[in-house]
Amino acid sequence: MNEALLRELVPAVIGVLVRRGAGFAAAEDAVQDALVEAVRADWAEPPRDLKGWLITVAWRKFLDAARAETSRRDRELRAEGEPAPGPAESSDDTLRLYFLCAHPSLTPASAVALTLRAVGGLTTRQIARAYLVPEPTMAQRISRAKRAVAGVRFTRPGDVATVLRVLYLVFNEGYSGDVDLAAEAIRLTRRLAAMTRHEEVAGLLALMLLHHARRPARTTPDGRLVPLAEQDRGRWDTRLIAEGVDVLQAALARDRLGEFQAQAAIAALHADAPTAAETDWVQIVEWYDELVRLTGNPVARLNRAVAVGEAEGARAGLAALAELDPGLPRHTAAAAYLHERAGDPATAARLYAEAARTALSLPERDHLTRQAARLNARPRE
Amino acid sequence: MAKYLLLKHYRGAPAPVNDVPMDRWTPEEVAAHVQYMVDFAARLEGSGEFVDSQGLSPEGAFVRYGGEGRPPVVDGPFAETKDLIAGWMVIDVESRERAYELAAELSAAPGAGGRPIHEWLEVRPFLAVHSTVFD
Numbered sequence: 305m306n307e308a309l310l311r312e313l314v315p316a317v318i319g320v321l322v323r324r325g326a327g328f329a330a331a332e333d334a335v336q337d338a339l340v341e342a343v344r345a346d347w348a349e350p351p352r353d354l355k356g357w358l359i360t361v362a363w364r365k366f367l368d369a370a371r372a373e374t375s376r377r378d379r380e381l382r383a384e385g386e387p388a389p390g391p392a393e394s395s396d397d398t399l400r401l402y403f404l405c406a407h408p409s410l411t412p413a414s415a416v417a418l419t420l421r422a423v424g425g426l427t428t429r430q431i432a433r434a435y436l437v438p439e440p441t442m443a444q445r446i447s448r449a450k451r452a453v454a455g456v457r458f459t460r461p462g463d464v465a466t467v468l469r470v471l472y473l474v475f476n477e478g479y480s481g482d483v484d485l486a487a488e489a490i491r492l493t494r495r496l497a498a499m500t501r502h503e504e505v506a507g508l509l510a511l512m513l514l515h516h517a518r519r520p521a522r523t524t525p526d527g528r529l530v531p532l533a534e535q536d537r538g539r540w541d542t543r544l545i546a547e548g549v550d551v552l553q554a555a556l557a558r559d560r561l562g563e564f565q566a567q568a569a570i571a572a573l574h575a576d577a578p579t580a581a582e583t584d585w586v587q588i589v590e591w592y593d594e595l596v597r598l599t600g601n602p603v604a605r606l607n608r609a610v611a612v613g614e615a616e617g618a619r620a621g622l623a624a625l626a627e628l629d630p631g632l633p634r635h636t637a638a639a640a641y642l643h644e645r646a647g648d649p650a651t652a653a654r655l656y657a658e659a660a661r662t663a664l665s666l667p668e669r670d671h672l673t674r675q676a677a678r679l680n681a682r683p684r685e
Numbered sequence: 686m687a688k689y690l691l692l693k694h695y696r697g698a699p700a701p702v703n704d705v706p707m708d709r710w711t712p713e714e715v716a717a718h719v720q721y722m723v724d725f726a727a728r729l730e731g732s733g734e735f736v737d738s739q740g741l742s743p744e745g746a747f748v749r750y751g752g753e754g755r756p757p758v759v760d761g762p763f764a765e766t767k768d769l770i771a772g773w774m775v776i777d778v779e780s781r782e783r784a785y786e787l788a789a790e791l792s793a794a795p796g797a798g799g800r801p802i803h804e805w806l807e808v809r810p811f812l813a814v815h816s817t818v819f820d
Binding site for chain 1: 686688729730731732733734735736737777779812813814815816817
């Protein structure tokens with residue numbers, strides 16, 4: 305059975321069940337059960353109307369569960385029998401699910417897990433493996449999330465920014481277990497972009513496509529990080545870059561700038577440079593100025609300081625850096641880089657070693673350690 | 686979410702408030718202590734924050750490579766002065782504050798007289814497996 309095809313259908317089928325009177329939590333459980341049955345079915349030839357099949361089976365699962373739960377007798381009576389014809393399901397169902405799963409009452413981790421299951425159609429086991437936690441822990445996280453949104457009305461869309469934050473978190477999780485979360489985030493964002501004309505949805509999609517395009521060049525086969533300037537640009541995915549640039553340009557043309565569009569614009573400028581030396585750093589600094597203006601985000605300020613170092617020289621970059629809180633993540637790494645560019649390898653080596661001690665991930669720690677080692681091994685003058 | 690290791694020590698951590706060795710407790714106090722640990726882990730699973738919990742034997746040795754074609758070099762049992770790890774719990778939580786809160790709760794496990802031990806737990810963040818894009 306084509307699992308990807310099945311997963312595509314999950315949010316719409318949940319929507320149908322909810323329209324027929326099932327609560328969101330029960331509908332979501334029933335669709336998961338139907339999904340498992342479909343995967344197990346091992347058809348010689350799958351049903352021609354796969355979605356119809358899923359709806360029928362999920363509805364039966366829902367009725368079975370409702371019957372089993374005697375305390376829900378009232379609901380059972382209402383749900384008994386053939387469903388009322390009701391309004392046909394619509395793509396709005398899927399859109400509403402995005403909002404429900406990213407509801408502001410959920411913690412980011414709960415929203416992520418619920419989105420991956422109800423919108424993405426992943427199993428609890430797949431999500432647990434992707435986040436390196438035991439399956440029962442992830443199962444509890446999901447059922448708590450479902451309880452938390454149990455009282456939320458399914459009909460009202462919320463702030464799209466909450467949905468974008470969740471999708472961005474999924475994208476940044478990368479690749480572990482048997483699920484490529486970055487690819488999954490792109491799939492879900494692409495789908496969201498097809499349903500709404502919001503500029504920031506397009507901005508996030510463009511950002512993801514442009515970053516994903518560079519993934520093959522970002523690490524060596526043995527897992528070492530390769531800095532942007534040293535990446536083999538021939539390994540960037542030109543098809544993804546072209547799509548990302550198209551999506552971004554269409555969004556920017558509508559003249560409602562937001563942080564994801566600004567970040568995507570920076571990524572597009574990198575993608576546009578045939579070599580690192582030909583990067584348009586002056587424009588990149590301008591986009592960072594926009595980003596800082598839009599968000600006030602200290603990480604954006606830090607990246608801006610590095611870009612200033614490229615556009616106006618390392619001394620200017622260090623001056624911009626000096627205005628920022630030294631406790632910021634990657635502040636020391638940025639200082640090390642700029643000191644090396646400014647011709648002070650001894651200070652750079654010391655700062656790289658210090659940055660390695662406070663790195664937040666293994667690949668980064670190892671990268672920074674290698675930088676320190678490279679500078680310490682230089683011939684003394 | 687971020688993963689943290691809560692490390693329990695047989696030796697090497699600062700002395701706890703309720704500092705009576707476990708072999709001087711009553712059997713009921715030992716049972717109550719163990720039950721507290723089990724309940725704590727179950728509660729964390731329920732909140733979606735539990736990853737792993739293991740205990741370690743105090744027995745052990747230092748082992749190192751002895752050179753090409755030679756057997757491993759073994760040094761042990763551990764000297765009395767060594768920092769000795771008793772076990773750990775791994776949690777996956779929203780923030781460092783939450784990790785500290787849970788460590789404090791675990792440290793309140795009952796000891797002699799049924800009073801909290803106030804045991805010192807070492808809290809260590811995991812390094813992430815992936816690096817987020819920062820180019």
